[in-house]
Amino acid sequence: xxxxxxxxxxxxxxxxxxxxxxxxxxxxxxxxxxxxxxxxxxxxxxxxxxxxxxxxxxxxxxxxxxxxxxxxxxxxxxxxxxxxxxxxxxxxxxxxxxxxxxxxxxxxxxxxxxxxxxxxxxxxxxxxxxxxxxxxxxxxxxxxxxxxxxxxxxxxxxxxxxxxxxxxxxxxxxxxxxxxxxxxxxxxxxxxxxxxxxxxxxxxxxxxxxxxxxxxxxxxxxxxxxxxxxxxxxxxxxxxxxxxxxxxxxxxxxxxxxxxxxxxxxxxxxxxxxxxxxxxxxxxxxxxxxxxxxxxxxxxxxxxxxxxxxxxxxxxxxxxxxxxxxxxxxxxxxxxxxxxxxxxxxxxxxxxxxxxxxxxxxxxxxxxxxxxxxxxxxxxxxxxxxxxxxxxxxxxxx
Numbered sequence: 001x002x003x004x005x006x007x008x009x010x011x012x013x014x015x016x017x018x019x020x021x022x023x024x025x026x027x028x029x030x031x032x033x034x035x036x037x038x039x040x041x042x043x044x045x046x047x048x049x050x051x052x053x054x055x056x057x058x059x060x061x062x063x064x065x066x067x068x069x070x071x072x073x074x075x076x077x078x079x080x081x082x083x084x085x086x087x088x089x090x091x092x093x094x095x096x097x098x099x100x101x102x103x104x105x106x107x108x109x110x111x112x113x114x115x116x117x118x119x120x121x122x123x124x125x126x127x128x129x130x131x132x133x134x135x136x137x138x139x140x141x142x143x144x145x146x147x148x149x150x151x152x153x154x155x156x157x158x159x160x161x162x163x164x165x166x167x168x169x170x171x172x173x174x175x176x177x178x179x180x181x182x183x184x185x186x187x188x189x190x191x192x193x194x195x196x197x198x199x200x201x202x203x204x205x206x207x208x209x210x211x212x213x214x215x216x217x218x219x220x221x222x223x224x225x226x227x228x229x230x231x232x233x234x235x236x237x238x239x240x241x242x243x244x245x246x247x248x249x250x251x252x253x254x255x256x257x258x259x260x261x262x263x264x265x266x267x268x269x270x271x272x273x274x275x276x277x278x279x280x281x282x283x284x285x286x287x288x289x290x291x292x293x294x295x296x297x298x299x300x301x302x303x304x305x306x307x308x309x310x311x312x313x314x315x316x317x318x319x320x321x322x323x324x325x326x327x328x329x330x331x332x333x334x335x336x337x338x339x340x341x342x343x344x345x346x347x348x349x350x351x352x353x354x355x356x357x358x359x360x361x362x363x364x365x366x367x368x369x370x371x372x373x374x375x376x377x378x379x380x381x382x383x384x385x386x387x388x389x390x391x392x393x394x395x396x397x398x
Contacts, residue, residue: 015076019085022069027092030062030111056112063113063121066093070129078140079133086129090122097122188229195222228350243362245385246285248276248310248317255289256308265297265306272310278317278382280362285319285380288355288366292321292378295351300325300375316364316381324375328368336368 013020034055066089074082097118099110111118198218205212249272259265289308296306300323309320328336335341337356352366359366364382 016073016081016085019069019073019076019081022072023066023085023089023092026062026065026069027096029065030059030093030096033058033062059111059113063093063111063118066125067128070125071132074129074132074136077133078137079130082129082131082133082136083126084129086125089125093122093125188226191222191225191229195219195226198222243279244281245277246280246282248278248285248319248382249273251282251285252289252308252310252319255286255293258286259290259293265293266300266303267305268293268308269305270308270310272308273312276310276312276317277385278364279385280364280382281358284358284362285382288358288380289319289321291351291355292366292380296321296323296325296376296378299323312384315384317384318382319380320369321378321380322372322375327372327374327376328370333368333370337366 070082070085070089073085077084093111097111097113098115113121195218198215202212202215202219205215252270252272256268256270259268293306293308300306302324304324307320307322309318309322311318311320332341337352356366359380359382362382364380366378366380369377369379
């Protein structure tokens with residue numbers, strides 16, 4: 001039988017209707033069954049003709065049937081339910097049990113059992129209600145403790161998994177940083193020589209010469225490779241800077257001014273409060289926002305505006321960069337900020353990796369809002385300055 005705690009949302013009848021029904025049925029059987037002959041009143045189930053007295057036997061059965069509603073009530077309401085049902089049974093059963101002794105046998109049929117047997121039965125009703133209720137409450141308490149322990153264990157397991165994932169990611173970043181520093185220095189010098197030689201050779205071939213076109217390709221690819229190496233070095237050299245008070249609104253405005261006239265960047269629309277003072281580094285914040293906006297512009301080819309939303313809540317200031325592109329896949333979210341992983345063709349993943357490390361160096365976070373629907377939403381979060389109370393008005397800049 002399933003145990004249930006007392007639920008204040010349940011009405012008394014909905015919780016105990018079956019108990020009341022069983023008590024009523026058993027009591028009715030008691031009161032409508034004839035009490036047998038005089039010999040049965042002395043506790044015998046054999047009449048004067050030495051034949052079996054079925055009525056006396058039935059009354060003995062009915063007395064035992066009262067235990068079922070008492071136990072059921074204990075499962076429904078613990079000690080209160082068990083004792084309450086036992087008292088109800090005793091109150092209903094008493095006139096029937098002692099009708100003869102109390103002179104009520106004219107109106108109420110008497111239980112033909114022996115007096116001592118009936119008194120003992122009444123005491124057992126009360127003891128059964130108390131014991132069953134205590135056992136049920138202990139069982140419910142144990143179940144609640146087990147559920148709480150299971151919840152705590154699950155929380156601890158989730159934290160353990162998160163720590164392990166963070167350790168793995170940190171190990172990857174550290175390994176990439178060491179590799180990047182050595183690789184960039186080894187490649188950059190030969191690359192500079194190749195680029196210089198290509199520039200000299202370009203002057204020896206006119207623009208209509210096929211070799212001139214090949215040399216231009218060589219120059220462009222050399223420049224692209226040099227940019228990749230530069231990002232490698234930025235990633236490898238990233239170090240925590242001294243935190244200072246900066247205004248996120250001013251930094252977002254500076255980024256909008258910087259990118260507004262670039263052809264590959266769609267319209268930038270910002271929704272911001274008057275000020276939002278946080279702890280961080282202005283240069284790194286601008287670099288992070290530029291990287292995120294450039295990624296959004298490349299992936300979202302719809303031409304719709306990119307929205308920048310600045311908010312302050314619960315001790316943090318946030319900048320949301322929202323586009324209407326295809327959004328992040330589950331794989332892209334899992335590998336967000338992982339070097340060498342990119343969801344776009346030709347990407348190295350170093351831009352987001354560098355931005356993620358810069359955000360962490362400032363004591364903040366950079367991540368994806370997985371609940372956002374209708375595109376992608378990347379969120380930069382930094383701690384608010386402790387004495388900041390500015391979040392008074394909002395404006396739109398486009």
